[in-house]
Structures are given as structure tokens and as C-alpha cells.
Amino acid sequence: MTLLSICIPVFGHSPGSQAAVIDSVRQMLGNARDDFQILIGDFSSDTEPLSRFASQQSDPRLTVMSPGPASGELAAAASKAACWNWMVPHTRGEWICLIEASDYADPDICAVLEATLKRVPQADALSWSRAGYVWPAARAGREIARIGTGSSLNLPQQKDMMQKLFYWADAGARPDCFFGAWHGAVRRELLERIRAAFSDVYFEQEAPETDSLCKTVLMAQCMVYWERPLSVQGLAGTPEHALPEAEARLEGFPFTTGMGNAAAIALSMERFKQRCGIELEGWEAGFIKACAHDCETATSGEEFHTRKAAYAQAITQWRGKKGLAGFKPEFRRNPKLPRFQGLKDQHLHFDMEMDRTASAAEFYRLINAMLFPVHLLDDKLA
Template identity: 50%
Template sequence: MTRLTICIPTRNRQHYAMDAARHMLASKRDDFEILIGDNSDDAAPLASFVAEMNDSRLRLLPPEEKPLAMQDNWERMPQHARGEWISIIGDDDYLDPDLCEVLRLTTQRVPNADALTWGRSYFVWPEARSHREITRIPTGSHLMHMEKKDLMRKMFFWEDAKDRPACPFGIYHGALKKDLLERIRSAFSNRYFEHPNADYDSICKTVMMADMCIYWERPLSVFGACAASNTAGLRDTAVGLERIRTVREENQSQLEAADFPFPIELGITSSVAHAVEWFKQRYGIELNGWEEGFIKACAGDCESQTDRARFEEKKAGYAAAIKQWRGTQALKLFNPAFKHRPDVPKFMGHAEAHLNFDMGIGNAQTAAEFYNLLNGMLFPVRLLESRLNDA
């Protein structure tokens, strides 16, 4: 039985997808498969790679006649998946096939579980890293049920948000049961993914439709950021604007919500908010009382800046948008402060159930290599069953 399909959509970044797949296929497990959705201009590299690997666990969707928008490349993958569960990662990311064991144990104990996610870990590829980076990973290993009402508040009311909703339940770096995906497709315009910000589109729909959401504190994947990634646009303003221009060309008017005067170019908070508001507007969802959480997240986006000029630019942009949107009174909730202190060394060590350390540890060159390092530091997946039996 194929328990899990790991989907890797890619466009013109074939060697990243190859690296991730090659490391995954080193696993001896036979209950997962990898499905690469190639949206590249040149179909040959990945076709040759799949033929060379000659592994039944690796399959390829070749490019179509014309390049697809990102969400359309995602859209064609679930229907070809053979797994009972489906997960999507970026081509510069990594996902541990041992997720299959976590899914097995979860469904054994919670048969109606249909959405699962895990702790986050991040890796900037060396090519995109201009200075020393300190990363942070959770060190807990509890498997827990998350109440849907709490997830709804985190997603749609921006509760506890720093610069984006603190709700990780979706298909991107999460796993959804195929049955849940089909219910999502049936409920929402016969599509799995609609908005160009497909990961947040998925979270909105998952929170609305899932029966049982399970969270494991221990990371099972790595969010990678190579030089060509959209994530790199969050670190470089010029790159970010170029990425947005490309997405606009692919999607025309579908990118932004109506009557929501926050330029997407402002930052991650504005970008995510447009995806959430677009979803709410499309499906007639009207909510009150979410504005304060969102405005505080706008301040959080500003405070994440390490350059004073960029901080002031963001602050002015968000302030103007908030005033236009909800008036001068709402500005009282918006109080960002420039917090970057280059003279203070970044903390390294264990605190608040997280380990902070140099991203360059072990000289990892890829997201897969970085995960292998983490895997040796964290709670072993193979011990989860005995831990649950002892609970």
C-alpha cells in the first residue's frame, strides 16, 4: 500500500528537485512515492533523471504545452497521486519519508485524523546566504490534537500571529488525506487550489473542512530557500518585486482581494492577507473582530526588518494602508519599533523548547543534508510508537 505521495512541483529548478528526490529514495521504505510535477521549459533533465533512477517509487508529470501558473501545476498533482495521504513541498525543500510511520501511528490511534503537520525547520542554501545565519528548531516530541475552533481563530482572526497566521495545517509541509482533498475540491469550485498563494489557499480550506487535525512537535521537513526561490524575495526587496511581477503576469487580476488597500509589495503580511481575504470574499465569509490581530501582524512584519531604511519604508506603507482601510483610529493599534541590534550577538542554545544554532553546522550544502543533521539531533521517529504506548 502506498501510504504517502510526496509531491514536488518545480519550474526550471530541476537540480533542486533531483537532489531532494535522490535523498528520499535512499530510504528503504516502500510505502511512499515521489511525484514530480515538472513545469519547466526543458523536459529532458527530469525525464532523464527519472529514467536513470529506475525506481517505481519515483514518477514524473511532464511539462504541458505551455507553462502553468504555480497553483495550476499544484492542481494537476493530487489526481495522479497513489498515496492515501498527500504532501507538497518546494523543490528546494526536503521531507522525510519516515512521515509514513507517523501517519501509520496517528491513524491507528485516531482513525478519523485527516490533516497532520509538524514542527518547522528552515534552511537557507549557501548560495543565498550572505552572512552567518542562526536557525531555530523545536525540540519537543508530543503528538497532539489541535481544536478546529482554535485553528480557525489563528487563521482567520490572526490570533497569536507574528507576521502571518500561526496556523500550519495545509498540504504544504503538511499531509492531508486524499479523501479530505476530494471533499475540499467538491466544496470549493471543483478545484484543490485556486489562489496563486496556494499554500495559504490550502490552509484556509483545510481549516474549514478537516475533521481532525494532528500536530507533531518534531520537525519532519525543511523549508529551503535557494537563490531562485520566492522566499529569497522576502530577504531582498528587488528580488521580491521581480517575483511579484512574474506572479502578476501569470494570474492577472486574481492575485488581490477587492477593497483591501494593502499593496502586496509591502511584505509577507500583506501578501498572506490578500490570499485570506480573497478566499473569504469568494465564498461569502464575513467575520468581525479580526482587524486588531492583522494590524499587529503588520507591525510584526515591520519589526522583522534588519535595515532601518527598509523598516521605515514598510512602516509608512502599512500606516497609509491601515488609515485608508479603517481610518485614523485603527492606527493606534499599529506601533512597530525597530528592534534589530547588530551589536548584540544572537542567542545560541536551548530555550523555550527550541534549539538555536548556526545554520552552517556540519557544512550542509542542501536542504536534505541539513535535515540529516537535524534527524540525528531530534527525537527518533522509530521511538514514537513506544512513546505513545507508554503514554
């Protein structure tokens, strides 16, 4: 039985994405488990490299599919969500996980699913701490990774997750809520319920990551969160949910995706709320704080001030000057100060040059050797 399908859509517009995905898949196939599937959806204009790679591997756990002549059309016109929707029916796993070509997800997620389902059989959404990795070519200077060292398995309550997501409770530069199929695993049964409830599609919007997050939090019966990272999100220095500006504007909500992660995610959430007819009050203060936190992630003074000015203008336009009362970002990333390395607040801070990793897969190999072993989770919970 296939427990997990790891889906990786590959788009032609990401340079090196095919090489990156090959690197990741090689490492995944090195895992001895046979209960996972890797499904590569090749939406690039040249499908030959990945097709050849799959033939060379000749591994039943790997499937490479392309919509054929419609590939480019699907990718270009109908967006990422359409590509994701196209892939799901081709999966065979009981659980579905989606990542991007520059990312890595480890097949040992299956071990966590097994340990979880043994104790929480009704679980239908699993998430974990996500590790961020800036690929060497995308680094402007020294990059410090921040990786959680915890290994507790938690069952967050739905009401708490809704607070964290829709009301931005305890948010940093983004909501402190990480569920959904993107860098998470969602049970097929839940995905089908989502499809039935939302116009016969699994994913919508230009940013299906946030769409999946909102739908999962709303509709999951039992969410499970493991503190230990099981996937790596490859970062290229742009906001993770960035969209073309023209597509991202929303009437009455004068934020744009280019402002940063908080704005990009809020835009998707606002669309989702409008789509579902959800009207909430009292979330604005949490979001404005998140905007301030987003400014504080800027790595240069210039970037900080640009971001601060853009957010301030949008907040003023949206809520008037009184909205700025909760918007007080402070520039914390003084480039003259050395970056911290070591252990702080149960997080390891280390230079991404460590062990000279050259890909998201190699970075996972590194952090995997430094963190609680996945195979001991079952013993830990016993």
C-alpha cells in the same frame, strides 16, 4: 499500499531548481520505506534532466511527469495552483503532501501517519513544525536557524485553529496555524471533499498554500499536529507567499504582497473569504499586530523602516489613523548585536553553517540527527 505521495512541482523559472530537487529526491529514496511515492511535476521548458534522472534511479517510488507541450503554458498562464491541481490526480498515496523544488519533506512522515492513525483513525490532516533554511547562495550574512525541540503530538480543536487562522490569534508575522497540503499532509478523502465543495478543483488562487490552509481548517474532521519538524522550507529571502504586485491587489484592502508575509497571507485569505462569502468581524486587530511582528523580522534598519512605512500607510488607508493604535513595531534585529545561539523557549538557535549543509535535504539530515527520533514516536505514544 502507498501511504503518502510527496509532490514536487518544478518550474523552469527557478534557477537550479532541477538540481535542488534531484538532491532532495536522492535523500528521500535513501529511505528504506516502500510506502511513499515521490511525484515530480516537471513544468520547466527542458524536461530532459529530470527525466534522465528518473531513468537512472529506476525506482518505482519515483514518478516524474510533465504535461508535455502544455507545460510552459500551464506554469506561466494558469499559475502554481493549476500545476498543483494537475499533479494530484497522478498521485496514488492515501495522503498528499506538496513542497517546492528548493524544499525537502522526509518520507518518515509515513511513520508519523502510522503512529497517528493507530490512535486517531479519523485524522485527515497532519501538520508539523516547519524548519526554515536559507540556501547558502541566498545568504547575505550569518543566518540563524530556529528549530523547535518539542515532540508532542497534539490534536488541536477546529475552533481554535479558526481563531488562529481567520482571527490571527497569537499570530507572529503569519497566522500560528500550519495545516494544508503544503508542508503538511492531507488525506485524499479530504482533498476530494474540498474539490467537490470548490468548483471541482483542489487548489485555487495565486497562493495555493494559503488557499489549502484555509480549506483544510474549514473542512477537516480531525487535525493532528506534531511539534517536531518533518520538512524543510528553502528560503530565498523573499516573502514565502510573494506574488507579482499586479495580481495581488484587492479592492478595499490596500495591502500588497511586497509588504511582507502578513500582507501576502492576508490577501489570499481575504480572497478566500470573498470567494466563500465569509464575513468576519473582529479579526482586524490581530492582523494589524501581525503586521507589526512582520516589520520586526526585518534584518536591517532600512528594511524595517521601509516595511513599517508601507504597512502604516496601508493600515491608515484601510482603517484610518485609529488603526495605527495597535501597530507599534519595534526594531529588534539590531545588526550591532550578536545573534543568539543556544536554547531559548524550547527552540534551538544555531548558525546555518553548522555541519556545512549545502541543501534543504542536507539541512534536514542535520536537524534529524539533533531532534527526537521519528521512529520512537510510536513507543512514546504507547
